Amino acid sequence: xxxxxxxxxxxxxxxxxxxxxxxxxxxxxxxxxxxxxxxxxxxxxxxxxxxxxxxxxxxxxxxxxxxxxxxxxxxxxxxxxxxxxxxxxxxxxxxxxxxxxxxxxxxxxxxxxxxxxx
Amino acid sequence: xxxxxxxxxxxxxxxxxxxxxxxxxxxxxxxxxxxxxxxxxxxxxxxxxxxxxxxxxxxxxxxxxxxxxxxxxxxxxxxxxxxxxxxxxxxxxxxxxxxxxxxxxxxxxxxxxxxxx
Numbered sequence: 001x002x003x004x005x006x007x008x009x010x011x012x013x014x015x016x017x018x019x020x021x022x023x024x025x026x027x028x029x030x031x032x033x034x035x036x037x038x039x040x041x042x043x044x045x046x047x048x049x050x051x052x053x054x055x056x057x058x059x060x061x062x063x064x065x066x067x068x069x070x071x072x073x074x075x076x077x078x079x080x081x082x083x084x085x086x087x088x089x090x091x092x093x094x095x096x097x098x099x100x101x102x103x104x105x106x107x108x109x110x111x112x113x114x115x116x117x118x
Numbered sequence: 119x120x121x122x123x124x125x126x127x128x129x130x131x132x133x134x135x136x137x138x139x140x141x142x143x144x145x146x147x148x149x150x151x152x153x154x155x156x157x158x159x160x161x162x163x164x165x166x167x168x169x170x171x172x173x174x175x176x177x178x179x180x181x182x183x184x185x186x187x188x189x190x191x192x193x194x195x196x197x198x199x200x201x202x203x204x205x206x207x208x209x210x211x212x213x214x215x216x217x218x219x220x221x222x223x224x225x226x227x228x229x230x231x232x233x234x235x
Binding site for chain 2 (some may be wrong): 004009033035037043044047050052062077091093095097106107108109110111
């Protein structure tokens with residue numbers, strides 16, 4: 001069975017600080033996908049990134065960066081120079097890819113509430 | 119493109135009542151699913167569908183029914199509402215290339231906040 005652990009329940013930082021959100025996953029599959037979603041106070045779920053298990057390159061998108069390490073089963077998310085608008089719940093999620101075709105059952109972590117204070 | 123739409127946005131039910139949460143997508147996505155979000159629990163998969171006429175259970179299917187008669191629509195039925203079903207419900211959809219080992223991001227609707235008293 002697949003599992004995603006986000007050990008940080010809540011993080012509070014002051015604006016312009018860098019912050020890293022941790023995500024550790026468990027899966028028996030060799031082919032899988034990892035995702036991060038953002039849920040701002042308005043409640044919608046916003047897709048941030050998708051990464052497959054064969055691509056261990058780190059990714060940077062503006063102030064956001066992701067560090068994927070298969071050796072430690074981690075897919076951490078860093079926000080550089082945080083802003084108040086980054087305040088949200090962030091979810092890490094995992095989907096195994098089954099042979100014979102696409103399949104997905106997203107397993108979510110419990111989320112990390114990030115509060116960025118001015 | 120409206121994306122994924124859900125109705126209603128809010129609903130209050132009494133224990134034992136039944137209702138249907140509506141979900142529709144206009145992106146011609148094959149995959150659709152329903153999640154519930156409870157405080158401190160993240161999102162948990164209720165049911166999902168890989169195409170019209172095909173549905174399967176997720177992690178927490180008890181008390182819910184689904185059907186998928188068209189590509190666009192994937193309603194979730196609560197048969198006899200219970201207070202434990204008080205939650206925020208999200209519908210999501212995702213595309214597929216039709217090739218193996220490809221899993222794409224899911225697009226979520228705005229959610230339905232359901233309270234069962």
